[in-house]
Amino acid sequence: MEKKNETNLICLQGIVVFMPVDVGSKSEALAPILYLNRNKKIRLYKKGDNPFENNSFNDYDGKLVETLGELIGENKLKVHSIRIINKENDNELP
Numbered sequence: 001m002e003k004k005n006e007t008n009l010i011c012l013q014g015i016v017v018f019m020p021v022d023v024g025s026k027s028e029a030l031a032p033i034l035y036l037n038r039n040k041k042i043r044l045y046k047k048g049d050n051p052f053e054n055n056s057f058n059d060y061d062g063k064l065v066e067t068l069g070e071l072i073g074e075n076k077l078k079v080h081s082i083r084i085i086n087k088e089n090d091n092e093l094p
Contacts, residue, residue: 008070008071009068009069009080010068010069010070010071010077011066011068012036012042012066012077013036013064013065013067013085014034014035014037014042014064014065015035015062015063015065016032016034016035016057016061016062016063016065017032017033017035017061017062018030018031018054018057018061019031019033021043027051029051029052029054030054031044031054032044032054032057032061034065034067041075042071042076043076043077044057044067044076044077044079044082045072045077045078045079046078046079047078056079057082060082060084064085065082065085066083067079067081068081068082069081
């Protein structure tokens with residue numbers, strides 16, 4: 001019997017902000033957080049990226065983005081893809 005690796009991908013939009021996490025511990029770092037709204041934020045993670053540097057997300061800091069990824073637990077997203085959303089051009093047709 002063949003096993004299928006089914007992945008549930010989720011698309012989220014928000015603003016990326018680097019914030020301190022795990023303050024006071026050995027794993028203290030600045031981490032990319034996706035702010036979805038005033039009450040909801042999700043930590044971003046990309047496979048292969050150094051979790052203390054998060055270089056994959058540097059270009060998105062302070063930007064409105066759309067992400068596609070796997071939700072891990074309730075507050076961490078393993079990002080497969082990310083793109084900046086340009087609100088001024090969202091209503092234009094291709």
